[in-house]
Amino acid sequence: MKRILLALAFLLPGMAIAQSKPNIIFILSDDHAYQAISAYGNRLVQTPNIDRIAHGGALLTNNLVANSICGPSRATLLTGKYSHKNGYTLNEKTFDVHQETFPVLLQQNGYQTAWIGKLHLGSLPIGFNYFNILPGQGHYYNPDFINNNNDTIRYKGYVTNLISDFFFNWLQGRDTSKPFFAVIGEKATHREWLPDIQDLGAYDGINFPLPSTFFDTYDTREAAKDQDMTIDKTMRLAEDLKVHQPFGLQHYEQDKPRLQQWLQKNYPGRNFSETELKEFYVRQGEYHRLDETQQQAFNHYYRDKVSKDFDEKKLSGKELVKWKFQRYLKDYYATAKSLDRNIGKILDYLDSTGLSKNTIVIYASDQGFYLGEHGWFDKRFIYNESLKTAFAIRYPGVIKPGTKLDALVSNTDWAPTILDIAGAKIPSEIQGRSFLPLLKHQPIKDWRKAAYYHYYEYPEPHHVSPHFGLRTKDYMLVRFYKGVNSWELFDLKKDPNQLKNVYNNPSYVAVKQQLLQQLKALILEYDDQEALEIYNHHL
Template structure:
């Protein structure tokens, strides 16, 4: 039976709109310094994260998702470009992202997607590829933070930043062009230093005593770079600024978080940190190991209390998707910019190629495509995030992107995949005196070279020594695997066009 011409045209229009609407939306929730050791979906006993766990349980969880450069801004630049730091030019924090280079959301726009980034971006520039931007300048603040929008206007929003970012995201979702599929990055400040919890989460873990990591008193034998860093809870973590012991609640100026709080918020903070935490600190009169272990407990209490709001707000976003009917056709991703130390090796912060800072959480829910409870154990890198989103949305993957789509892994398909991944960290000496280094991470081994003011190699067997305490480089019996990994390292440098690293490697 033939349709009349106007009916045929009408059917085509409806069909094209239907096809457009059935293309999946994507929400990429991107936190800061939130490590897998504190997520219950990854087996953590430190805290419960029911909403992040929900994404994992209803979709897939990646167990070997690693970064190319374990630091905040460069990780975001890699997300946007699908390239290593030496290719996108953003090697260090606090630099300015080159907005003249291509970013993958531009391909989404070409494919009819409406795009937005709300919250923390930390690139010191507003990149192309977004129809709407409302981002924190730099790291932003936990209370009363400023936001810079697409018009470069700066607006200060009262309240706790995690809640504000979620509210702004929900507002954008309700007001967006509903004829188009969308891509939204929800960029959270949490759980970045100095770990200011939401008022309602103050003291959330006060009744918990956390076990010391078995490596807390690591002596760093055979690991010169690890011995010479400046990121220990003992010596680097500050009582006043980080742990709020006798904090100065009357400081003024744009950088003061307390100056941005409402009177009620400041009153609650002062009552808790001055009336309880500082009072306890004074009464104990601690020193030596007792002091550093008290600092460890306070660090975890503040960090995890800050993470409470992060998970709660993820739940608020998931509830909105359910109630609005968007959940069935929206891919939800949760990831962090890199891992973080929860006292392992006596540290906080990140930067090293070692597992705690190299690996970052990544869970994804894709209804009807990724089976609930899917587990991915292959090595995935953050250069792979951009091409995977492009693949999911049916958008073109540019040839210059250095990563690959891991959608086949998510779908459980047997597809060829890499056995090793490349890493290169640059920022030295400030702020934590971690020497620049590059390396290769395979399924069983990590080989790393620290360069600059030192010239050392390290080799770890991750199966026998998952905590990476025993440097096997140069030891008898490991000559063959060392040579194989050095050869692979060189090939990866050539593949990813890291000429600077190749020149350094050629001298060793």
């Protein structure tokens, strides 16, 4: 019998690899806040299928990103490097696909690879046997996809459902003699938060409580005060909350006077023909993609219900801001509902085919997101709601169900951990480390005591000053530069919401000096020359 098995392994090397190496699915959502997930303690909204992953394996409670913004986070996933090393510091750049990425290494180690859905790196991926990706940010309804034949095709339907369908199609047609690695890149829950039609109004029966920091005055925090990402002033009634938003031409005559008034204000002295008026009316945002059935559903909900409620209440001041907050969360959570439902479909498919026995499933978001904390939406800041991101992993037979990992993990660690799982060598250029031993309850003596962070994008689109810093278990130290030049220090035990900057507090002199030394050591370790120059000259 032993000789027969050896012969089969010799004759069918691909099959031997498939039997010995696990499949890996990495579900990467966009802007899905950890505090929006029931496994992380949300009691008003349930995410049963993300919870299935967490309960069946491990939930990371301190998974932190190195740069809290969409494209750079994906670049860090692919490279295991900080933004200053992989070259992708800002959104809307072009990622250098010719640098070493871990999917290429997986291919070299016998894996079949795929990326399906949102990529958002300004370039077509390398290292994937198959891809079918959204151009740029993509669209929620009737989106375009670019496949690995370089064809751009528009598909009818809702983006989250389509991404799942493409994944199932690929699974069914893959080379089953090889293990597979697949990224499912979700568009949800990115702005402007368009739910699937079946989920419109799903949370209208809930009155979401305001976060305790909602009316934050940003005392002692100059950079937090000088930003443009508040629900009050930045969030748009029409584009974001769909108040009086046109869905098709059904309400054109009714809205025409308001449209003409707006155009006269923003385009003084210009005359628009009737054809131009109609074209301008229907081509706002992505709503021109809606077909007639979708338009009717959106008009029924947003025009007949939401806009009517807005008009009847005639709110202003803080009451208007509270109303905007409620509408924001209702759309945000409704958009996340289809995300969780489709994750359930994926898990059910794995169970029904028997693949779940040898398939690792990871769920993560590209970064955290503000759900009204500090009065904000969006991300970018080093503060906890933006810095910390969801991460759950199920590894049958290896990770004990119900595991919670409290260690400080960075998204630079995602790539080396996947390579470690796959039995592939981790290149020395990768700046992160595998946390697989920690998931197995095997201690790592020299595991990080502080996580490094560096954000760059300024001034557009949200006027958040660039900054670098570190987060330890108990403290956060930050250096803002360019827009605002300041240091911030927070005692996370006493001030978990990062409201009181104690950098100049005499009681924290010793702590400050220790953290400054730690920060410089991390800057040198990760070779961040820009941060080093600022640190040395503006301490």
